[in-house]
Amino acid sequence: DAPVIELSAPKLSAPVANPTAIELKFQTTPPSAIKPNTFKVLYGSFEIDITKRILSLAKVTESGVSVQDASLPKGKHKLLMVIEDTAGRQGSKSVEFEVN
Numbered sequence: 001d002a003p004v005i006e007l008s009a010p011k012l013s014a015p016v017a018n019p020t021a022i023e024l025k026f027q028t029t030p031p032s033a034i035k036p037n038t039f040k041v042l043y044g045s046f047e048i049d050i051t052k053r054i055l056s057l058a059k060v061t062e063s064g065v066s067v068q069d070a071s072l073p074k075g076k077h078k079l080l081m082v083i084e085d086t087a088g089r090q091g092s093k094s095v096e097f098e099v100n
Helices: 051-055
Strands: 004-009 020-027 034-043 064-070 075-085 090-099
Touching: 004 090, 034 051
Parallel strands: none
Antiparallel strands: 004 020, 020 064, 034 075, 075 090
16 A cells, blocks of 8 residues: 555656656555655666755655656666655655657
């Protein structure tokens, strides 16, 4: 019953254009709620914490994250996103994509 992170945008079936909208949706099992302050984004194989950089552009709420025009560096990227709920359960989602 861990929280679920769903990537609504961008679609990763093709290379991502720049700039792009990014939308994440969080879901958890009631009566638990998402704890927005536990959101983390880790980059690459070494899982470098880039959460502060993301939070400078986006606001994290109980329902998710939304950025209108994210400017992403060209190349291949791998992100691991993590969130916790009030029951202490941790959910994560890993995505790999290319920006042209």
